[in-house]
Amino acid sequence: MLPKKIVVALSLASCLALPPAAFAQASRDGVAEDMVARSVFQVLLGEFALQRGDARLALEAWADLAERTGDPQALARATEIAGFAGRNDLALALAERWRQAEPESTRARQAEAALLIQAGRIDELGPQLAALLAQDKENLPGNLLHLNRTLARIQDKNAVLELVDRLTAPYLDLPEAHFALTQAALAAGQEPRALTSVEQALRLRPDWEIAAIARAQIQSRQSNTKAFEDLQAFVKRYPEAREARLALARLLIGEKRYDEALGHYDALIKASPDDPALLYPGAMLALQQNQREIGRDRLERLLKTPFPDRSTIHFLLGQIAQEAGEKDKALGHFQQVTSGERYVAARARSAQLLLELGRGEEARALLHETRGTTPGERTQLVLSEAQLLREAGRHDEAYATLDKALTTQPDDPELLYDAALSAERIGKHEQMETWLKRLLTLQPDHAHALNALGYSLADRNIRLPEAETLIGRANKLAPEDPFILDSLGWVQYRRGRIGEALDTLQRAYRIKPDPEIAAHLGEVLWIAERRDEARRIWLEARQHHPDNSTLADTLKKFLP
Incomplete structure (x- = not known):
C-alpha cells in the first residue's frame, strides 16, 4: 500500500497537470494524458526522493512542476521543500509566485513573510505583514500582540520598532497596538517610549493586567517606589487581578518586604486554595515570617496536589516537626524524602532523631547504608556519623571516623574543622593545631x-x-x-x-x-x-x- 502522502500527491498531480479549460483543449489535441503522466511522475519522484532523504532531487522535481503549471498547491509544496533543503533564495522566489497566483491566501503571505524575515529583507516585509493584518480583522488584536514574536529574529531592533510603528498606525484605537509598540520600544532600549506606549494601552483598557505588569517592570528600572505605587493602585482597583497581585508580591519579595508580600499571597491562596504555584511560595513566606502553623498547613495541602517535588515538601514538614519537638512525626516525614538534593540531609536528620529516640545503632546503620553521590554529600554523612558518636560519648571513634575521611578528602574545610574540634576533645592538641592551620591556609x-x-x-x-x-x-x-x-x-x-x-x-x-x-x-x-x-x-x-x-x-x- 502506498503511503497516504503519496496517494494525496497523486490525486493532486492529476488535478494540477493543466487548468480545466486547457485540459479540455489538450484532451481534444491528445496531449492531456502525457501531461498528467508527467505530473504524476514528478510528484512520485519528488515524494520518494524526500523519503530517501534526497532533498536536492525532490526540490528539482517539485520546482519544475510548480514552474511548469503555476498551480498554487504545487508552488506551496515546492516552497516548503526549498525551505527544508536550505535553498531560501529559491523558496522566497517560489513563495512570491505562490502569493501572486493566490493573492487571497494567508498561507502564501505568511510563508513569504517568514522567508523575508529569515533573509533580513525588512523593507519588503512591511507590505506583506500589513496585508496579513488587514486580511484577518477577526483576530487583529491577537495578531498585533504576536507581532514582536514574529519579528524576534531580526537583529536591528530600531528597524523593528520603525516597522511596528508603520504596521500599527492604522490601529491605534486598539490597546494591543500600543502594547506592540511597548514591546518593540523595550527591545530597542527606548524605555521612555515604551512607558508612554504602555500608559496609552492602559488608558484604552484600564483593567488590562498584562499592561499593568509591563508598566511596573519598566518603572522598576528607574524607581521601585513608582512601580509599587502604580501596581498597588491597580490591584486595589481590580482586586481579582491575580497576575498583577502575584507580580506585586514578587516585587515586594525582591525588596525583602516579606510581610507585605505574604499578605498578597494570603489573598491569592484564599481565592485559589489548591493552586500549587501559590501554595509553595506562600508556605515559604509564612515560614520566613515565623508563621509556622500557616506554613505547615500550606505544605500539607501541597501534598494533596500534583506538586512534583514531594521530597522537598516532606523535608520542610520534617524540619517544622523537629523544631516543634515532634520527633516521631519529623522522622516520618524525613523517611519519605526519597530523592533530590535534600535526600542526604534528610537521612542525616533521621539518624539524629533515631539517636534521640534511643535507637543509636539503627541511626548509625542508616548513615552507613546511605550513599552520597557528591563530595559534599559524603562529607555531610561523615559529619553526621561523628556527631552521633560524640553524643553517645564515643569521642575516640568520632575522631577516628573523621581522621579516616580526611585521607580521601584532605582539603575539605568542614572535615578539617570538625576533626580539629574532635581532636581537641580527646586531648590531641598538636593534631588539632595541624588541622586548623591547614584549614587557615586554605581559607585565611x-x-x-x-x-x-x-x-x-x-x-x-x-x-x-x-x-x-x-x-x-x-x-x-x-x-x-x-x-x-x-x-x-x-x-x-x-x-x-x-x-x-x-x-x-x-x-x-x-x-x-x-x-x-x-x-x-x-x-x-x-x-x-x-x-x-x-x-x-x-x-x-x-x-x-x-x-x-x-x-x-x-x-x-x-x-x-
Whole structure:
C-alpha cells in the first residue's frame, strides 16, 4: 500500500497537470494524458526522493512542476521543500509566485513573510505583514500582540520598532497596538517610549493586567517606589487581578518586604486554595515570617496536589516537626524524602532523631547504608556519623571516623574543622593545631577556625599573645558572634584584664545566654569579688542546661 502522502500527491498531480479549460483543449489535441503522466511522475519522484532523504532531487522535481503549471498547491509544496533543503533564495522566489497566483491566501503571505524575515529583507516585509493584518480583522488584536514574536529574529531592533510603528498606525484605537509598540520600544532600549506606549494601552483598557505588569517592570528600572505605587493602585482597583497581585508580591519579595508580600499571597491562596504555584511560595513566606502553623498547613495541602517535588515538601514538614519537638512525626516525614538534593540531609536528620529516640545503632546503620553521590554529600554523612558518636560519648571513634575521611578528602574545610574540634576533645592538641592551620591556609578568613585555635591556646593558658591575635582577627570578621566574643573575653581574663574581660563576656551573654558563656562569665565575676552575681548566673544556667560538662566543671571548681 502506498503511503497516504503519496496517494494525496497523486490525486493532486492529476488535478494540477493543466487548468480545466486547457485540459479540455489538450484532451481534444491528445496531449492531456502525457501531461498528467508527467505530473504524476514528478510528484512520485519528488515524494520518494524526500523519503530517501534526497532533498536536492525532490526540490528539482517539485520546482519544475510548480514552474511548469503555476498551480498554487504545487508552488506551496515546492516552497516548503526549498525551505527544508536550505535553498531560501529559491523558496522566497517560489513563495512570491505562490502569493501572486493566490493573492487571497494567508498561507502564501505568511510563508513569504517568514522567508523575508529569515533573509533580513525588512523593507519588503512591511507590505506583506500589513496585508496579513488587514486580511484577518477577526483576530487583529491577537495578531498585533504576536507581532514582536514574529519579528524576534531580526537583529536591528530600531528597524523593528520603525516597522511596528508603520504596521500599527492604522490601529491605534486598539490597546494591543500600543502594547506592540511597548514591546518593540523595550527591545530597542527606548524605555521612555515604551512607558508612554504602555500608559496609552492602559488608558484604552484600564483593567488590562498584562499592561499593568509591563508598566511596573519598566518603572522598576528607574524607581521601585513608582512601580509599587502604580501596581498597588491597580490591584486595589481590580482586586481579582491575580497576575498583577502575584507580580506585586514578587516585587515586594525582591525588596525583602516579606510581610507585605505574604499578605498578597494570603489573598491569592484564599481565592485559589489548591493552586500549587501559590501554595509553595506562600508556605515559604509564612515560614520566613515565623508563621509556622500557616506554613505547615500550606505544605500539607501541597501534598494533596500534583506538586512534583514531594521530597522537598516532606523535608520542610520534617524540619517544622523537629523544631516543634515532634520527633516521631519529623522522622516520618524525613523517611519519605526519597530523592533530590535534600535526600542526604534528610537521612542525616533521621539518624539524629533515631539517636534521640534511643535507637543509636539503627541511626548509625542508616548513615552507613546511605550513599552520597557528591563530595559534599559524603562529607555531610561523615559529619553526621561523628556527631552521633560524640553524643553517645564515643569521642575516640568520632575522631577516628573523621581522621579516616580526611585521607580521601584532605582539603575539605568542614572535615578539617570538625576533626580539629574532635581532636581537641580527646586531648590531641598538636593534631588539632595541624588541622586548623591547614584549614587557615586554605581559607585565611575562616572566623571559626581562627576562634577555635585561639580559644584552645587561651583555655590551656599558653601562647596568650598569639591566642589574642587569632581571636581578634575572628572578632573583626564576625563582631556580633557570641562565641567569638566569649573567646575574646576569656583570653582577656587569662591575660589579667578583668574589667575588659567582664565587659566582653557580659556582651556575649546578652546576645546568647549559652551555658559555656555563663561558666566563663561567672568565673570572671567570682574573681572580681562579685560572687552573688556569679552564683546567680551559674545556677540559672544549670537550671536550663543541667548536662553541660563545662558548666558542671566550673561549679565543681568554685561551688564544691
